[in-house]
Amino acid sequence: MTMTEKNPVLSQKNVERYLIWLREQECSQATLQKYAHDLKALGVFLEENGSLRLTKTSLIAWKEKLISLYAPSSVNAMLAVANGYLRYMGWNDLIVRPLKIQRSLFLEEEKELTREEYVRLVRTAQRQEKERLSLVIQTICATGIRVSELKFI
Structure with missing residues (x-):
């Protein structure tokens, strides 16, 4: 189920609908909690920057903030959550690319x-x-x- 809106906003109502849909897709409770947490973090970032409106610019700024705080694999996990929400809502033009991570052939x-x-x-x-x-x-x-x-x- 997707809902295309002309004014993409990260609303609690839409997040709750998305989490219900994920539950219906048989995602685990831990996955649901992680998704809720990551979408809340995105919401906090958007609020701190003055608007819950989702734009490509605001999502790229969030990605840049994540890069400054987390390991690349964690950044990609959080971006995957946001991108899943965006796909669910039908806002495919807002999807941001994950970081390219070069796998090391050898352990540290x-x-x-x-x-x-x-x-x-x-x-x-x-x-x-x-x-x-x-x-x-x-x-x-x-x-x-x-x-x-x-x-x-």
Whole structure:
């Protein structure tokens, strides 16, 4: 169900209708809470800037504010909520683009296992007579494969 209005405004009534529609789409309670929270944050931003009227300019300004406050993945999640609301309302011309995020092929060094941590994991598995676990740890660390790829070895 979409409702095209000539004067796009972020109103509580429309947000409530959108949340009801999402519930009917069987979204989880956590999703509904997140969407309500993010749309409220957009409303607060719009109020602080003098109007609840949605324009491409106001949405881009909100996006820029989000960029200054949050990690790119969080910004994109909040933009997805706003864009979903805009689509629901039939205001497709107001949709803003998500940030382009380049995926890193490697983890940051602080997330890597140290040699000491690796040895401790293997020894603990062996001490607990969990030979299979020990071999799995050694295989993953030696080859760099994903857990889901273990079945091919």
